[in-house]
Amino acid sequence: MKRSLPPxxxxxxxxxxxxxxxxxxxxxxxxxxxxxxxxxxVPEVDQAIKAKPDSQWTGWWNRSTLLGDMGGxxxxxxxxxxxxxxTESSExxxxxxxxxxxxxxxxxxxxxxxxxxxxxxxxxxxxSFNVSVLDIHxxxxxxxxxxxxxxxxxxxxxxxxxxxxxxxQQQLNGERLDLKLGQQSLDQEFMVSQYxxxxxxxxxxxxxxxxxxMPAGGPAYPLSGLGARLRGKIGDNITVLGGAFxxxxxxxxxxxxxxxxQLNKYGTTFSRHGGxxxxxxxxYGRNLPSNGALETPRPLNGVGGLPGTYKVxxxxxxxxxxxxxxxxxxxxxxxxxxxxxxxEGNYSIYAVADQTVWRPAEDSSKxxxxxxxxxxxxxxxxxxxxxxxxxxxxxxxxxGRDNDIAGLAxxxxxxxxxxxxxxxDNGIANGNPLYPARGDETQIEATYQYQLTPWWQxxxxxxxxxxxxxxxxxxxxxxTSTQKIPNSWVxxxxxxxxx
Amino acid sequence: xKATFSPRAxxxxxxxxxxxxxxxxxxxxFLAGIKKHMVLTNTVPDNGxxxxxxxxxxxxxxxxxxxxxxxxxxxxxxANLQGLGSTIVNYRPDSKEMTLxxxxxxxxxxxxxxxxxxxxxxxxxxxxxxxxxxxxNDGMTDTKGAGxxxxxxxxxxxxxxxxxxxxxxxxxxxxxxxNGDKVTLFVSNAGFGVGSAKGTPPVVNLATVLRLDIExxxxxxxxxxxxxxxxxxxxxxxxxxxxxxxxxxxxxxKDDKLYVSDALGNRISEIWDAASRDTSAGIGRTLTxxxxxxxxxxxTSTPQGHLLATNGSNGKVVEIDPATGEQLAARWIDAxxxxxxxxxxxLFGIAITPQGDGFYYVTDDNNxxxxxx
Numbered sequence: 001m002k003r004s005l006p007p008x009x010x011x012x013x014x015x016x017x018x019x020x021x022x023x024x025x026x027x028x029x030x031x032x033x034x035x036x037x038x039x040x041x042v043p044e045v046d047q048a049i050k051a052k053p054d055s056q057w058t059g060w061w062n063r064s065t066l067l068g069d070m071g072g073x074x075x076x077x078x079x080x081x082x083x084x085x086x087t088e089s090s091e092x093x094x095x096x097x098x099x100x101x102x103x104x105x106x107x108x109x110x111x112x113x114x115x116x117x118x119x120x121x122x123x124x125x126x127x128s129f130n131v132s133v134l135d136i137h138x139x140x141x142x143x144x145x146x147x148x149x150x151x152x153x154x155x156x157x158x159x160x161x162x163x164x165x166x167x168x169q170q171q172l173n174g175e176r177l178d179l180k181l182g183q184q185s186l187d188q189e190f191m192v193s194q195y196x197x198x199x200x201x202x203x204x205x206x207x208x209x210x211x212x213x214m215p216a217g218g219p220a221y222p223l224s225g226l227g228a229r230l231r232g233k234i235g236d237n238i239t240v241l242g243g244a245f246x247x248x249x250x251x252x253x254x255x256x257x258x259x260x261x262q263l264n265k266y267g268t269t270f271s272r273h274g275g276x277x278x279x280x281x282x283x284y285g286r287n288l289p290s291n292g293a294l295e296t297p298r299p300l301n302g303v304g305g306l307p308g309t310y311k312v313x314x315x316x317x318x319x320x321x322x323x324x325x326x327x328x329x330x331x332x333x334x335x336x337x338x339x340x341x342x343x344e345g346n347y348s349i350y351a352v353a354d355q356t357v358w359r360p361a362e363d364s365s366k367x368x369x370x371x372x373x374x375x376x377x378x379x380x381x382x383x384x385x386x387x388x389x390x391x392x393x394x395x396x397x398x399x400g401r402d403n404d405i406a407g408l409a410x411x412x413x414x415x416x417x418x419x420x421x422x423x424x425d426n427g428i429a430n431g432n433p434l435y436p437a438r439g440d441e442t443q444i445e446a447t448y449q450y451q452l453t454p455w456w457q458x459x460x461x462x463x464x465x466x467x468x469x470x471x472x473x474x475x476x477x478x479x480t481s482t483q484k485i486p487n488s489w490v491x492x493x494x495x496x497x498x499x
Numbered sequence: 500x501k502a503t504f505s506p507r508a509x510x511x512x513x514x515x516x517x518x519x520x521x522x523x524x525x526x527x528x529f530l531a532g533i534k535k536h537m538v539l540t541n542t543v544p545d546n547g548x549x550x551x552x553x554x555x556x557x558x559x560x561x562x563x564x565x566x567x568x569x570x571x572x573x574x575x576x577x578a579n580l581q582g583l584g585s586t587i588v589n590y591r592p593d594s595k596e597m598t599l600x601x602x603x604x605x606x607x608x609x610x611x612x613x614x615x616x617x618x619x620x621x622x623x624x625x626x627x628x629x630x631x632x633x634x635x636n637d638g639m640t641d642t643k644g645a646g647x648x649x650x651x652x653x654x655x656x657x658x659x660x661x662x663x664x665x666x667x668x669x670x671x672x673x674x675x676x677x678n679g680d681k682v683t684l685f686v687s688n689a690g691f692g693v694g695s696a697k698g699t700p701p702v703v704n705l706a707t708v709l710r711l712d713i714e715x716x717x718x719x720x721x722x723x724x725x726x727x728x729x730x731x732x733x734x735x736x737x738x739x740x741x742x743x744x745x746x747x748x749x750x751x752x753k754d755d756k757l758y759v760s761d762a763l764g765n766r767i768s769e770i771w772d773a774a775s776r777d778t779s780a781g782i783g784r785t786l787t788x789x790x791x792x793x794x795x796x797x798x799t800s801t802p803q804g805h806l807l808a809t810n811g812s813n814g815k816v817v818e819i820d821p822a823t824g825e826q827l828a829a830r831w832i833d834a835x836x837x838x839x840x841x842x843x844x845x846l847f848g849i850a851i852t853p854q855g856d857g858f859y860y861v862t863d864d865n866n867x868x869x870x871x872x
Contacts, residue, residue: 046645046667046690051606051613052636059580059638068578075547075577120541289831289841291536295815297790297826307841362840363793363812395839400698402739 064454066499081120085113090138091200091494093152093461095145099468099488100477103145107138109155111164126171126178132164134222134267147469147485149212149384150203150411150443152492157222158259163267165224175291180229180243183270186210187220189229189241190281194309194354195371195393198407199445200461200494208387208413209348209375214317215248215274216260223249223261225277226270236290239283247319248274275319275345284310286355308355314347321346321381325418325425334425343381350375365396365403379416386414391445403451411443415470434482438470455499461492528828529801530818533857536832539569539868540590540597542861547577548586551861551868553620553630553672554797554848561626562653563600567592567853570600571861571868572616572630574742574847575638581742582615582635582643587628587655590868597868601628601655609660610634612644618747618797618847619648619669619686624677625715626653631669631686633742640737641695643668648686648711650720658720665709665726667691671747672797672848674757676774682713682721683774685757689735689745696737702763706733706745707779708770730770731779734763741811741844748798750806752821759783760795760808767795767808767819787824791817793840797848802855809849809860814842816849816860832871833862 052058056071069075070084077084087110094104111134118127136159142151167182187206196204203211206220219225227245234240250256250263251271264271287305322340327333333340351374358368372390379385391409396402415438427435442465449459468485475481542551550573557568568591573584589600605614612634619631628651636642647662648669668690676683691705708730715721735745748760748767757773766788770780794811801807805827806819814833819826833842845864852858857872 046643047611047662047664049612049636049642049644051610051634051644053606054576054578054580054583054636056578058576058583058636059578062638063578063580065579068580069547069576072547072577075543075545078543078547079545285836288836289814289834291814291831291834292533293831293834294530295791295829295831297828307836307839363843365839367839 061453064498066455066497079120081117081122083113083115083117085111085115086499087111087496088499089155089494089496091153091155091492093141093490093492095488095490097489098486099146099148099465099490100474100485101145105139105141105145107141107153107155108136110135110137128169129167130169131166133161134164135161136222146465146488146490147472148443148465148488149413149441149470150201150208150465152202152463152490153200154202154205154221156202158261160222160261160265162222162265164222175233177230177232180231183224183226183267184229184243184245185220185224186218186245186279190279190313191311191350191352191373191375193352193371193373193389195369195407196354196373196389196391196409198393198405198449199391199409199447200459200492201409201411201443201445201463203387203411203413203443204389204391204409204445207350207373207375207389208384208411209350209377209382210315212384212413213346213348213377213382214277214315215253215319216250216263219245219249219277222267223264224267225249226272227277236293237285237288239285240281241283242278242280245277245279246272246274247277247317275317277315277317279313279315281311281313286310306356306359308353311352312350314349316345316347318345320344323381323418324383324416325380325422332422332425332429334422334429343378346377346381348375348377367395369393369395377416380418382416383419384413385416386412388412401451405449406447408446409444411445412440413470414440430481432481434480436471436473436482436484438472440467441470442466455497457496459494459496461494463490463492464488465490528818529803529805529807530816530828530830533830533871536869536871539592539595539859539870541866542571542573542588542590542597542868543866544573544586544588544599544602546586546602548573548575548584549577549579549866550575550581550584550863551866552584552616552618552847554850554859554861554868555620555622555628556850556853556859557622558624559622559626559653563589563598563655564622564626564653565591569850569859569868570620570622570628571848572620574616574633580635580638582633582638584616585614587616587620587630587651599655601651601657603649603651603657607632607647607649607657607660609662610644610647610649611662612636612646614649615646617646617668617670618672621673621675621684623675623682623715623721624679625721627651627715627721628653628655629673629684629721631673633668633670633690635742638742639696639739640693640743641697643690643693645690652720661711661723663726665707665728668693668743668745670743670745671749671760672799674749674751676751680715680717682715684711684713685709685729685749685751685773686711687733687746687749687759689733689743689747691735693735693737693743696739700737702734702736704732704734706735707731708733708746708749708757708759710773727777728779729757729773729776730759730768730781730783732782733759733761733768736763744794744811747796747811748808750798750800752800753804756821758786758798758806758821760798762794762796762811765789765792765794767792767798767806767824769821786821787819787826790826791815791829792826796846799849799851799858801851807849807858809846811846812843813840814845816846816858832860832869833864835862835864837864
């Protein structure tokens with residue numbers, strides 16, 4: 001009888017009993033403490049529930065990964081210190097207004113990650129190996145349909161299956177100091193905005209300045225670079241990290257500057273060329289506790305401060321870098337065939353802030369957070385001399401939706417003054433004084449991330465780009481080469497599954 | 500000569516004095532004596548069970564147990580589903596080895612809903628291990644059973660199962676008065692009337708603390724002589740993230756008082772005449788609430804008689820003087836920033852070392868047993 005009831009009848013029975021219990025509880029609350037009803041006297045449906053044998057697919061809807069223990073494989077590997085991770089992100093973006101042309105594109109990214117903990121493997125303490133592989137499918141969207149500098153998607157890249165990261169990390173002084181060696185993607189650790197990572201636009205991840213100004217976009221997704229990174233904790237709230245990496249992850253970006261990913265098609269070039277890229281970052285955590293910190297009492301109902309993280313950093317590339325306007329003779333590059341002036345290296349400074357500004361209770365899932373990130377590079381040798389992102393996110397925006405996030409953000413890029421001058425020079429050189437010179441571009445993004453199950457996310461997205469391409473010419477759709485690309489509206493839908 | 504003070508200087512002086520007095524106060528606490536935190540072992544056994552919950556230190560050497568061994572049970576299975584963990588592991592401090600102590604059949608017939616080991620676990624002086632089950636068929640409360648209490652011998656073999664209408668999801672760590680052949684055991688039940696975690700589940704004020712008066716005949720498994728609900732009406736609630744929330748920590752203290760951590764009430768309650776009363780004391784008297792507490796879960800007692808409570812909603816352990824209810828200090832023992840607040844949902848069981856010089860705790864985010872001393 002216990003198991004023969006149809007599901008809806010069981011639900012009704014459960015509801016009826018639960019309601020009875022609730023009513024009993026309410027009635028009890030109205031009685032004096034001495035007349036409590038002993039729950040043992042109330043019929044209890046849970047007594048009738050029998051255990052079911054579990055299998056590979058038990059709790060499919062509720063577990064943290066789609067494949068769970070993979071029939072025992074994941075835990076068997078775990079005993080050897082091996083962790084396996086696989087995610088698939090799929091998205092469809094469509095330009096519905098403005099831009100280069102209307103239309104949409106699908107792009108997907110599968111990321112396979114393998115980790116090895118040396119302690120669990122029975123070797124030595126504090127070591128870990130990490131290898132990750134990317135499979136990028138579909139086609140990039142922004143270049144064909146929008147023409148923006150701040151591309152619409154963080155996974156846009158050439159279709160490929162490629163090695164991404166391959167590194168070894170060793171803790172050197174407990175958790176205070178660690179060294180990471182090997183092929184690394186810098187967007188995983190440097191310039192990261194915790195709250196900005198919600199957004200689909202590329203530049204909320206690896207920002208516009210390094211994307212546009214480092215050779216081939218720098219050692220960041222989908223590329224990575226050989227190097228070493230050292231990280232140290234100074235006190236409870238301050239962390240310093242710095243590293244040195246190969247400057248050009250493609251070996252020689254000049255061989256294919258328009259599509260450098262093709263120069264390192266499988267991620268196995270292991271370039272040590274292009275000079276050395278030095279990068280450093282200082283991180284300060286505000287109201288972020290650390291293990292072992294002792295607290296003295298505070299007033300009853302007292303609430304702790306809201307957490308925030310603040311970062312400042314720099315990068316410096318010691319490779320000679322060409323001027324974007326002037327040749328060696330001080331003449332416009334657009335008018336001469338002489339080679340460009342060369343600058344001693346290239347560099348940028350940046351700052352990132354993530355701060356929770358509202359939380360109704362200390363243990364509430366609902367938080368209102370703001371973030372801002374700005375970075376600058378010299379305008380004489382870079383396509384982008386300044387970029388900034390800022391935004392606001394709201395976690396748990398609706399009751400019962402603790403893992404959803406809503407967000408609104410803006411991204412801004414300013415084209416370097418020499419590059420803008422070069423545009424003017426090109427117009428003059430081509431006899432077209434009305435040829436647009438690039439200035440700046442602004443992107444606004446609104447998004448909502450819906451956690452369907454612990455392993456499955458859906459994300460709806462709306463983007464507006466003002467002054468697309470920083471005011472780039474609409475050529476070839478404009479034969480006069482005097483018009484700018486119209487402002488663009490993009491809608492998108494993304495889904496991410498964690499296997 | 501008349502001294503003059505600016506208001507700002509006066510405020511600074513007062514602030515400094517308050518800070519110093521606070522620091523001096525914190526210096527008297529058990530937590531102030533803790534100097535380091537050492538990860539002892541990863542608690543995942545061969546079957547991949549996760550989420551270590553209960554900690555119990557063996558007082559006896561017998562069978563697979565050695566005095567001082569640290570038993571840890573697991574609430575989740577290998578797929579990280581709550582209420583399906585069925586293993587107890589044993590960490591031996593002197594050899595630093597972790598072994599499997601027991602693996603209980605998950606579909607135990609006598610246990611309504613089966614086996615999902617909870618924070619309720621103890622090792623008696625006679626060597627019998629008693630452990631609670633708060634089971635589920637899919638990791639959520641929609642399919643949870645009433646569970647049971649199970650008795651294991653010193654080799655980890657199941658010898659008896661206790662269930663019944665007064666047992667529904669024995670959830671919290673046990674308080675025990677162990678006189679060898681006579682044992683009084685307190686366990687909280689947090690499953691009565693708890694429904695689905697979908698939407699915004701209601702708080703149901705039906706959780707109880709059950710007292711079991713037990714006889715342990717020589718060479719025989721323990722027998723329950725009497726079952727008495729000594730406290731009732733605590734809040735309990737289904738939860739998507741942590742399965743359910745309810746009264747969790749129990750410590751038997753001086754003057755026949757039982758201390759109960761009321762997670763939803765964010766307070767510590769005291770039940771008087773706990774070992775002798777024949778009726779429920781309701782939700783008892785509030786010893787302390789809020790302040791440094793943030794969903795207090797497991798409780799233990801320090802050598803000087805202070806209470807230590809692990810917070811469920813952040814990674815702190817809080818020290819309380821049960822004589823006054825004063826919250827003395829808190830220490831971050833899991834500051835994992837991946838959660839909001841840091842360490843939220845990571846802490847459960849806690850147990851004082853036999854030497855009284857520190858405490859064991861588990862961190863659920865990485866399945867580790869940690870020693871703080």
